[in-house]
Amino acid sequence: MAYNLRQVHVLVVDDNQHICMAARQILEAFGITRVDFASDGLTAYGMFQRNPPDIVITDMDMIGGDGLELVRLIRQAGDSPKPTVPIIMMSGHTEREKVLAARDIGVTEFLCKPFSVGMVYDRLIATIARPRSFVRMSSYFGPDRRRSLRDFQGGERRIRGAL
Amino acid sequence: MTTGGPSEKPALCEFITVPNELLAKVGPGGGPPDAQALWRAEQAIERLARDYGPRCSKDIATLSDAFEAVPDEAMVVRERLRTIHDIAHELRGEAGIYGYTLIGQIAALLCRYLGALDDTAKADIRVVGAHVDALQLVDAEGLEGIGGAGEKQLIDGLTRLQQKVLDR
Numbered sequence: 001m002a003y004n005l006r007q008v009h010v011l012v013v014d015d016n017q018h019i020c021m022a023a024r025q026i027l028e029a030f031g032i033t034r035v036d037f038a039s040d041g042l043t044a045y046g047m048f049q050r051n052p053p054d055i056v057i058t059d060m061d062m063i064g065g066d067g068l069e070l071v072r073l074i075r076q077a078g079d080s081p082k083p084t085v086p087i088i089m090m091s092g093h094t095e096r097e098k099v100l101a102a103r104d105i106g107v108t109e110f111l112c113k114p115f116s117v118g119m120v121y122d123r124l125i126a127t128i129a130r131p132r133s134f135v136r137m138s139s140y141f142g143p144d145r146r147r148s149l150r151d152f153q154g155g156e157r158r159i160r161g162a163l
Numbered sequence: 164m165t166t167g168g169p170s171e172k173p174a175l176c177e178f179i180t181v182p183n184e185l186l187a188k189v190g191p192g193g194g195p196p197d198a199q200a201l202w203r204a205e206q207a208i209e210r211l212a213r214d215y216g217p218r219c220s221k222d223i224a225t226l227s228d229a230f231e232a233v234p235d236e237a238m239v240v241r242e243r244l245r246t247i248h249d250i251a252h253e254l255r256g257e258a259g260i261y262g263y264t265l266i267g268q269i270a271a272l273l274c275r276y277l278g279a280l281d282d283t284a285k286a287d288i289r290v291v292g293a294h295v296d297a298l299q300l301v302d303a304e305g306l307e308g309i310g311g312a313g314e315k316q317l318i319d320g321l322t323r324l325q326q327k328v329l330d331r
Contacts, residue, residue: 002197004189092271114257115260125196134178134181
């Protein structure tokens, strides 16, 4: 049985209205009934503060407050009402340094443009079915950036009690 | 939200387990994807794609106009090509979504070329022009990018041209 997404509230942020429209059509086809939109990061953060969604899907480059700044505000601002909300960053910038910048500021999932229906579905389901622990460090707050456990031979520096 | 709690030594890294509120909201599931939902979404994108063709042609015409407005010099500072880059960036994103794969690929190559330059570096205007010409050709011929030999040749040619110029 697939998840019932009817009650999920999504905030989509993109300065291209046509991309917003495509995202809306896809999300509504998945059964999501509540999709809000913003065309820049600052407007989006205001909406996020007033009514925190369950998932944020944001573009990376926008005029008037870009996606990376929005993620930073959501994760780190003192007045952020839901700093652990899943954030899916969509971007045509798939260069390694851009993806790493998104990861290092606390993005949950990365969605490459052009996206397909299947890619959007996969990222949405990943945020539901495979939520990631959050990590707080002096220089980072966001989802655990390690996707897999590897054999690590060094000393344990993490707080075991927190696991 | 559970946290690691107090520690005698300053914490280097703290794991936080966040309650899965989303899972509680969507109920039990996790089986195979909802085929009906995926089909509905594909249909919705197909409907939007019908409107995209004319808009795509318009964007390519605007890009071509922006190219014509660039000073007639062999090498142009990247900053002066910003409009071309921005249009190509949007084409790259949208064209691929609506099935205009070849246009999306060429736009992506153009973005890659301009993106590989520093802000103060100069772009070889012939390389930019080759991409603009290719976009116009594909639009005029109605090529969709379904993997034909000619389409592959076009992409390979632009890739080689970029590499040759960037390696200089």
